[in-house]
Amino acid sequence: MKSLAELQAIKDKMKNKVVLREGINEFRVVVGMATCGIAAGARPVLNTIVEAVNESGLADKVSVSQTGCIGLCQFEPIVEVFEPGKEKVTYVKMDSDKAKRVAEEHLKGGKVIAEYTLSF
Amino acid sequence: MKELSLNILDITENSVKAGAGLTEIKISETADTLTITITDNGSGMTDEVLKTVDDPFYTTRTTRKVGMGIPLLKLEAEQTGGNLEISSKHISNFPDNHGTVVKALFYKNHIDFTPLGDVVSTITTLIQGHPDTDFLFIHIKEDNEVSLDTRELxxxxxxxxxNTYEVIKWIEENLKEQYENF
Incomplete structure (x- = not known):
C-alpha cells in the first residue's frame, strides 16, 4: 500500500529541491483543459507530457500547466509552448504519441515540430 | 464525452474557476444506479445564471458562465433515465456558506449509460493543474470505499x-491500489 510514510519520504527528498526549482523554467507548456479540450482527449495528452517531462529529467526546465478554452475548439487538444524571447508555438489536434514527440524533440531537443502546428 | 470521469474533470474545473478552496467529488453506486455529486465552496451562481446553465442555446456569449459542460452531463444522465440537479448559493446572498452542488443520477444498466472510465486519471489531472486548492474524493459501492483527501496529504x-511529479505518482498508485480491492 502506498502509505503516508512513503509520502513523508517524498517530502523529505523534495523539500530541498523546491527552492532551486523556482524561476528557472525555460519552457512553459500549457494544455487547454476546457470542455472542448477534455472531450477531444486533452487528459491523456496532459498526463503524457507531465510524465515525459519528468521521466526524461526536464522537470527543472519545463513547467506544465492547464488553461481554459483557448478559442480554437475545433483544433483541440491544443498544447501551447512558450519560450522566453521566442514566438509561442501552438500544437493542434494532439494525442499521446504526438505529445511524446513534442517532449522529446521540442522540449528536450529544442526543435519545433512544424507538422503539428497550427500554421502548417 | 467518452467517459463520465471526463465529465467529472470538466465540471470540477468549473468549481475551481469559481474560486473553490475545497471541492468534494463523490461517486456512489448501488446495484443499478451511479450518482455523481460535486460540491464546492466557490462563489456560487445567482438564480438568474442558475436558470440558464443547462440550456446552451439560451445563454449568450458575453454572459456565458458554464457553456456546454452541464448540458452534456445532463444529456448523459437523462439518456439513462436519470437526471441532473444543480443548487447554488451565490456569495452575494450567502457570504458565509456559498457554493454549488451538481448531482447527476445515472441508471447503470441502461444501454446508453456512459462508462465511468479512468477516475484516477481525472483526480491526478485535477491535482496537477490546481495544486493550491483541495479536493476530497470518495467513491462508495456497497461496503467498499475509495477515498483521497488532499488536505491530509x-x-x-x-x-x-x-503537483510535484513524485507526489502525483504517489497519489496515482495509492488510488490504483485502493481500487484493486474495490
Whole structure:
C-alpha cells in the first residue's frame, strides 16, 4: 500500500529541491483543459507530457500547466509552448504519441515540430 | 464525452474557476444506479445564471458562465433515465456558506449509460493543474470505499507542492491500489 510514510519520504527528498526549482523554467507548456479540450482527449495528452517531462529529467526546465478554452475548439487538444524571447508555438489536434514527440524533440531537443502546428 | 470521469474533470474545473478552496467529488453506486455529486465552496451562481446553465442555446456569449459542460452531463444522465440537479448559493446572498452542488443520477444498466472510465486519471489531472486548492474524493459501492483527501496529504507534505511529479505518482498508485480491492 502506498502509505503516508512513503509520502513523508517524498517530502523529505523534495523539500530541498523546491527552492532551486523556482524561476528557472525555460519552457512553459500549457494544455487547454476546457470542455472542448477534455472531450477531444486533452487528459491523456496532459498526463503524457507531465510524465515525459519528468521521466526524461526536464522537470527543472519545463513547467506544465492547464488553461481554459483557448478559442480554437475545433483544433483541440491544443498544447501551447512558450519560450522566453521566442514566438509561442501552438500544437493542434494532439494525442499521446504526438505529445511524446513534442517532449522529446521540442522540449528536450529544442526543435519545433512544424507538422503539428497550427500554421502548417 | 467518452467517459463520465471526463465529465467529472470538466465540471470540477468549473468549481475551481469559481474560486473553490475545497471541492468534494463523490461517486456512489448501488446495484443499478451511479450518482455523481460535486460540491464546492466557490462563489456560487445567482438564480438568474442558475436558470440558464443547462440550456446552451439560451445563454449568450458575453454572459456565458458554464457553456456546454452541464448540458452534456445532463444529456448523459437523462439518456439513462436519470437526471441532473444543480443548487447554488451565490456569495452575494450567502457570504458565509456559498457554493454549488451538481448531482447527476445515472441508471447503470441502461444501454446508453456512459462508462465511468479512468477516475484516477481525472483526480491526478485535477491535482496537477490546481495544486493550491483541495479536493476530497470518495467513491462508495456497497461496503467498499475509495477515498483521497488532499488536505491530509498537504499536512504531510509541509509545503512541498501537491503537483510535484513524485507526489502525483504517489497519489496515482495509492488510488490504483485502493481500487484493486474495490
Amino acid at each position: 498537504r499536512e504531510v507534505l509541509e509545503g512541498v507542492p501537491l
